[in-house]
Amino acid sequence: MKEVMLDCFGEACPIPLVKAQNKIAELAIGDVLIVQIDHSCAMKNVPEWARKEGYNVEVEEVDDGEWEVLIEKTK
């Protein structure tokens, strides 16, 4: 049950999504990937992809224009 941070601040779409896809493949089931993004388009397409994959997703707004997408690898 570990938490892995993925800092994607300042990255242009679609980099956060591709990085998240690669990183989640390295995690074990039950781990949580926390993707830090500041791009509003990534705020839409990262959770969309994660939910489609069947993972549990939570989006937290940590500051103006900054979000943390928590993805729990459930399968």
Add this chain to the structure above:
Amino acid sequence: MEKKKEKFFDKMKSNEYYVRWLKNPFTYVTAAVLLSLFQIVTLAVTKNPWGVSGPFAIWGAWVFEAVGGSVDKWYYFASPGAQATLEGGLLNHPDSWRNFGIIAGALAATLLASGFKLKKIKSYKQVLAAVIGGTMMGYGARIAFGCNIGAFYSGIASLSLSGWVFAIGIFAGAVVGSKLLVKFFM
């Protein structure tokens, strides 16, 4: 007095209508409908379809003229329409005002959603990519007489075949660009 002010904005942040209309992104469908409505308005008012990259060439010409150059012998600016635009100046150019409007509107939207953030530049590679990519975009947009808005969106909306040809080109370019992006920035 301070305590009362805080409570009002805190309440507003969780107000259902604020969240639905100002904070959360609109759905793709809502956005498409709004965009279509507004481009009908701009077509009706300016008699020209929506375009974004055209003004950039004019701005460039004005900057060039401001430092002493002249574009009057250039083929692109030699037409009477272009000459009239150049003579008219920035304040009389409706397409420039529309671009200012887009910038102001985008800023207003992000401020209302409390999402404004100045993003730091992560690396020198990013600056280089932005400059090269931007130059290619500007050059391509003028060679194609339009960008993703003027040539693609407005072209297809005007039932022009060139819009579809442009679509094939821009799609292929985006595929190549994405592969390069992943290769150099991952």
